[in-house]
Amino acid sequence: MSQSLTIMPVIGIGEIRPGDDLAAVISEAAELLDGDVLVVTQKVVSKAEGRLVQVDPKIGHKPLVIKESARVLRRRGDLIISETKHGFVCANAGIDLSNVEAGKAALLPLDSDRSARGIRDALTHRFGVDVAVVISDTFGRPWRRGVTDVAIGSAGLRPIVDLRGTNDALGRELQVTEVAVVDEIASAAELVMGKADGVPVAIVRGVEPSWFGDGGVVADVVRDPGEDLFR
């Protein structure tokens, strides 16, 4: 069915180390087509960018969380919910202790939209394939249990798309409905990454062509604190 979407895990990507060329590694492992959306987890982007720091076992990772935060919103026990310097609201400033070398932690990319653009540009110019790139991370939510993957960076995709701004099927004018497709794509990709261990990349094929374009997650998705009813 031409209107269907296929989500494929990219198998065979080994351990990523600081300085690794992610675009080359992904090109080697995946058969990309023009119009694909490539979803890459934050962890491998952070590793490739060398965003690894030593955690002092005597003081733990909390000082790091504070250092990576613009401000702390809530604390409960060991949990710190803060706003990162990018504007993301998440637990522990997005710092990752799992699947990282013992004693080390992976910080978020400094500029996650730039990271996405870097991968996209390398794939376009060196590997000749025109894909959008989404960098995903796993965040909790208020009100709802369980975590879901959302986008922390993107390139080549309009992060928010007005899907229902036209008249509804009954002929009346609808309110604009701005859908965060970039986050829905990150969540969809997670469904195949979670099936196997250590799958840091997935391909989403069949995304509506009109959704490709400019924008980034920090500029388009992060809500201005002044607009936010719950901060």
Place this chain on the structure above:
Amino acid sequence: MSQSLTIMPVIGIGEIRPGDDLAAVISEAAELLDGDVLVVTQKVVSKAEGRLVQVDPKIGHKPLVIKESARVLRRRGDLIISETKHGFVCANAGIDLSNVEAGKAALLPLDSDRSARGIRDALTHRFGVDVAVVISDTFGRPWRRGVTDVAIGSAGLRPIVDLRGTNDALGRELQVTEVAVVDEIASAAELVMGKADGVPVAIVRGVEPSWFGDGGVVADVVRDPGEDLFR
């Protein structure tokens, strides 16, 4: 690729009216296979269940929002963010004014997990196909702009799955990571529903078999207000 996921819109479902037999309508329009997850939007479930009420144009829909809410959390201008009687936190108590007959509004199903079970049971017993059912709705989020689809009801699926409770690739024990796959499936389905007008049902094919099982969104996903740091 056997580990991939396919998401297909179900085309050709016409206007749904109170009393319509959704399982029969869906069976007619879709070729379902055992192991599929069927995602159905709240709007058609509410219509089929006759959850339509008249809106008095003199007073608008706000009294309805208050009536459908367990408590109001925030107000700004015309926007009311409240907790519904199910425990969902959303705008306008999930009441839907678009694509509903003029002068009417669609309320959320009274028990959205029961609605999902009803569709699933009918498909199993009358149409002989063993699928999970997710009822989706479009909610905003704090911190992030744009709306995404989440689950408000489910049947036949474990809404939250521990995906990474085993040792990580580097051999250390990981924290349990409870992933709200039911919400990720709702978001994934929206990506194909938004491509065409008036597509209220999608099929997600290839979902990990171990995710099928018992549970519901209200019991498993709604966070207890006492646990919530932002209410």
